[in-house]
Amino acid sequence: MAYRPxxxxxxxxxxxxxRALETPKELAWLAAKAALDSAEMKLDQxxxxxxxxxxxxxxxxxQKGEYLADGCGxxxxxxxxxxxxxxxxxxxxxxxWFHVASGLFDTALVVCEEKMSSCRPHPQAAFISIxxxxxxxxxxxxxxxxxxxxxxxYMHVHGITIEEIARVSVKNKRNALGHPSAQLGAxxxxxxxxxxxVMAWPVHRLMVSPTSDGAAAVVLAAGDVARRLTSKPxxxxxxxxxxxxxxxxxxxxxxxxxVEKAAWMAYRMAGIREPRKEIHIAEPYDPFAYKELHxxxxxxxxxxxxxxxxxxxxxxxxxxxxxxxxxxxxLGVGNPIAAAGTMKICELFxxxxxxxxxxxxxxxxxxxxxxxxxxxxxxxxxxVVGTKQPES
Amino acid sequence: MNERxxxxxxxxxxxxxxxxxxxxKEMMFEAAxxxxxxxxxxxxxxxxxxxxxxxxxEGISIFDEYTPDQLGAVKKPMHTLAQDGLHxxxxxxxxIRSGLFGLVVVEAHSKHSNLENPNAxxxxxLDPVYNRPLGFNPHxxxxxxxxxxxHERGITEAQCAEVVAKNRTHALKNIAAAYPMNLxxxxxxxxxxxxxxxxxxxxxxxxxxxxxxxxxxxxxxKQTKSRPIWVRGVxxxxxxxxxxxxxxxxxxxxxxxxxxxxxxAGIKDPADEIDLFEIDDxxxxxxxxxxxxxxxxxxxxxxxxxxxxxxxxxxxxLAVNISGGSLGIGHTHEASGLYRLAEIVxxxxxxxxxxxxxxxxxxxxxxxxxxxxxxxxxxxxxxx
Numbered sequence: 001m002a003y004r005p006x007x008x009x010x011x012x013x014x015x016x017x018x019r020a021l022e023t024p025k026e027l028a029w030l031a032a033k034a035a036l037d038s039a040e041m042k043l044d045q046x047x048x049x050x051x052x053x054x055x056x057x058x059x060x061x062x063q064k065g066e067y068l069a070d071g072c073g074x075x076x077x078x079x080x081x082x083x084x085x086x087x088x089x090x091x092x093x094x095x096x097w098f099h100v101a102s103g104l105f106d107t108a109l110v111v112c113e114e115k116m117s118s119c120r121p122h123p124q125a126a127f128i129s130i131x132x133x134x135x136x137x138x139x140x141x142x143x144x145x146x147x148x149x150x151x152x153x154y155m156h157v158h159g160i161t162i163e164e165i166a167r168v169s170v171k172n173k174r175n176a177l178g179h180p181s182a183q184l185g186a187x188x189x190x191x192x193x194x195x196x197x198v199m200a201w202p203v204h205r206l207m208v209s210p211t212s213d214g215a216a217a218v219v220l221a222a223g224d225v226a227r228r229l230t231s232k233p234x235x236x237x238x239x240x241x242x243x244x245x246x247x248x249x250x251x252x253x254x255x256x257x258x259v260e261k262a263a264w265m266a267y268r269m270a271g272i273r274e275p276r277k278e279i280h281i282a283e284p285y286d287p288f289a290y291k292e293l294h295x296x297x298x299x300x301x302x303x304x305x306x307x308x309x310x311x312x313x314x315x316x317x318x319x320x321x322x323x324x325x326x327x328x329x330x331l332g333v334g335n336p337i338a339a340a341g342t343m344k345i346c347e348l349f350x351x352x353x354x355x356x357x358x359x360x361x362x363x364x365x366x367x368x369x370x371x372x373x374x375x376x377x378x379x380x381x382x383x384v385v386g387t388k389q390p391e392s
Numbered sequence: 393m394n395e396r397x398x399x400x401x402x403x404x405x406x407x408x409x410x411x412x413x414x415x416x417k418e419m420m421f422e423a424a425x426x427x428x429x430x431x432x433x434x435x436x437x438x439x440x441x442x443x444x445x446x447x448x449x450e451g452i453s454i455f456d457e458y459t460p461d462q463l464g465a466v467k468k469p470m471h472t473l474a475q476d477g478l479h480x481x482x483x484x485x486x487x488i489r490s491g492l493f494g495l496v497v498v499e500a501h502s503k504h505s506n507l508e509n510p511n512a513x514x515x516x517x518l519d520p521v522y523n524r525p526l527g528f529n530p531h532x533x534x535x536x537x538x539x540x541x542x543h544e545r546g547i548t549e550a551q552c553a554e555v556v557a558k559n560r561t562h563a564l565k566n567i568a569a570a571y572p573m574n575l576x577x578x579x580x581x582x583x584x585x586x587x588x589x590x591x592x593x594x595x596x597x598x599x600x601x602x603x604x605x606x607x608x609x610x611x612x613x614k615q616t617k618s619r620p621i622w623v624r625g626v627x628x629x630x631x632x633x634x635x636x637x638x639x640x641x642x643x644x645x646x647x648x649x650x651x652x653x654x655x656x657a658g659i660k661d662p663a664d665e666i667d668l669f670e671i672d673d674x675x676x677x678x679x680x681x682x683x684x685x686x687x688x689x690x691x692x693x694x695x696x697x698x699x700x701x702x703x704x705x706x707x708x709x710l711a712v713n714i715s716g717g718s719l720g721i722g723h724t725h726e727a728s729g730l731y732r733l734a735e736i737v738x739x740x741x742x743x744x745x746x747x748x749x750x751x752x753x754x755x756x757x758x759x760x761x762x763x764x765x766x767x768x769x770x771x772x773x774x775x776x
Contacts, residue, residue, distance in 0.1 A: 001491060002491075003490060003491055004394075004490070023521065054454065055447055055453035056446070056448055056453070056516075057453050060516070060520065061516060061517065061520060062446065062448040062449075062513055062514070062516035062517040063446055063448075063474065063517045063761065063765060064474070065474045065475070066517065066630070066633050066761065066764075066766075067517070067519065068633075069630045069632075069633045069767070070633055070634065074630045075630065075631070075632055076629065076630070076631060076632075076648060077629060077630065077648070078628050078629050078630075078648075078649075078652065079628070079629065079630040080475050080479050081474040081475065082472065082474070082483075083454070083471070084454075084456055084470075084471045084472065085454040085456070085457070091471060095471070097490075098486045098487050098490040098492060099486055101486075101490035101491070101492070102485070102486035102487075102488075103490075104486055126453065127453070129447075129451075129452060129453040130452070130453045130454045130457065132458070133451065133452065239492075240469075241469045241470075241471065242467055242468065242469060243441075243459075243460050243465060243466075243467070243468065243469070243470040243471075244466060244467055245460060245461050245466045245467075246457050246459075246460065246461055247461070257467070265469070374454065375454050375456065375457040376454075378457060379456075
């Protein structure tokens with residue numbers, strides 16, 4: 001199957017931080033402007049704008065998409081807002097992709113924004129509203145709670161230790177030291193992670209990404225337009241997304257099947273048969289340390305239960321055989337819900353163009369995969385990008 | 393790639409002021425069953441799903457979490473659009489035209505009766521820095537806009553009252569309508585103001601309901617027995633979200649959205665080439681403002697009266713909101729565009745019963761997302 005070729009021609013993001021002084025609109029604008037500037041484009045060259053932003057409860061604005069429209073360039077233009085919880089930051093690129101691939105648009109500006117700090121006393125409290133109002137909210141769950149359940153199940157099924165999981169925090173926070181927008185880049189050890197406060201066993205504080213404010217944006221363009229705009233377009237070779245049942249309590253959480261399905265949808269589009277061999281860089285979603293490993297397995301980049309061993313062997317280091325989260329990820333750069341996934345897309349864009357500075361992986365990577373996750377441990381969103389234009 | 397898209401199935405629930413006997417999930421399940429039966433497809437065949445919803449109206453954050461099970465979308469591609477159902481239709485059309493999927497479902501519903509204080513929710517849509525602290529009821533924005541629009545365009549309050557009478561009377565023939573009433577313009581003109589010159593009776597009352605639409609690529613549509621209704625064009629656009637910098641007279645978002653849809657449909661003279669219009673009338677004056685933005689009235693001068701059979705001034709007979717519109721059906725919020733689309737599908741198929749128009753080959757559905765937004769969409773359907 002041949003699709004209209006679509007490429008990323010520009011990318012930009014704000015610093016990710018615990019509390020921004022900028023309003024949500026301003027955050028969106030800063031990222032959108034940075035993306036346009038990087039492509040040397042003006043807003044009137046953009047045919048349509050797409051916003052990805054997760055729950056309105058954080059920014060505290062109803063119909064938040066409408067409020068953010070001007071910050072995202074959606075003025076006197078086609079504009080819409082899409083989301084799938086935490087999966088939004090990668091899904092929004094798929095949405096932008098089919099805007100252009102449909103032929104209705106030649107260019108699109110995709111902006112993902114989140115300002116979580118508006119929610120007081122702590123944004124984590126707003127997550128109560130994602131749970132079923134009848135069967136779950138009375139139990140007063142929070143994300144630390146339910147992800148601890150998932151981590152425990154993953155560890156139990158495969159006999160994975162806490163130390164193996166802690167290594168993800170060490171790698172990603174170290175990688176983030178090279179990211180100019182990072183909130184929590186740091187040089188820490190496995191011992192530091194295990195000495196940190198237990199939030200909900202077996203989750204330790206240093207295994208958890210922060211709540212953050214920030215925005216990230218990319219400019220998409222159709223093939224011939226893309227080649228006029230830049231000498232190094234990064235082509236979207238595959239997109240995939242998959243939503244599982246709301247009843248997470250009835251699923252075996254040890255493996256994210258919905259990530260596998262989303263990944264194969266994207267890999268099939270990209271003509272990838274052996275992901276572990278054909279993907280050169282991976283940016284899986286890492287809101288908690290164990291998630292990177294969990295998602296690598298869902299992405300078919302490690303056999304089930306084997307990701308921790310490959311991590312320990314250095315395979316996923318920046319100079320390893322398959323660099324994973326060279327950006328520093330959510331653990332290191334930060335986690336403004338929707339913008340985090342787009343930060344990973346931006347990272348692949350810069351890495352594949354050799355523009356990742358101190359974070360640059362060696363060799364000449366030609367193909368990468370970004371993945372995000374969200375809802376009630378329920379949705380996988382995957383985008384494969386590369387330096388080679390897909391056949392059309 | 394780039395096959396045209398068709399609506400092959402529609403399922404709607406009769407709009408009602410409240411719906412205590414069912415959850416939103418049960419409403420979605422019912423509408424989906426109807427739509428899939430209408431389309432002649434089974435749930436497992438559907439490849440992608442779109443739900444149009446806003447968290448604060450649902451009372452649940454990340455609303456798409458609670459949508460796949462009752463639509464047959466488990467372990468399938470599904471996402472939320474925080475937009476009206478017609479934006480959802482545009483989304484589905486793009487998915488189909490990209491070549492990614494051949495069978496896509498769009499869903500939207502209203503369970504507005506759940507809201508204890510709807511105006512408080514609406515208040516949260518106001519700009520938190522510049523507008524919300526002023527403490528005004530958001531309907532005031534419609535009142536101000538109506539005043540400016542009437543003044544600039546020479547439209548009268550009587551003409552707005554006629555829209556209410558027309559639409560609620562049309563709804564008498566629509567079994568899916570929540571607020572049918574044999575109304576005369578004088579009944580409206582003698583009713584109290586909410587915010588001058590906007591009268592309470594001119595605001596569409598909320599209703600609960602659900603609509604599911606099945607779209608297919610041309611090749612996929614051929615595999616079903618359903619009669620395809622072709623999507624001739626889609627358009628959507630925003631004007632400024634800021635009250636202080638938007639156009640208060642012209643619905644610019646519809647002028648842009650319509651231009652996009654007309655271009656795709658190859659339509660040059662909408663009043664002549666389109667047989668029926670189902671457009672947003674969530675405040676009565678908006679029907680007239682939206683018609684103008686659609687290019688039905690000349691932009692500089694909008695005069696005349698609106699007759700009981702949908703005739704509009706200066707342009708001869710035009711069928712506008714034969715379904716009863718939001719005033720007659722009830723305001724189903726994110727689902728309102730899909731109720732309008734459904735009416736057009738029924739009309740184009742010849743299945744509109746007592747509302748059936750003699751000539752129904754091309755129809756236009758339009759939506760607006762309500763105050764304080766300037767967001768709208770247009771979908772043009774054709775039987776050929």
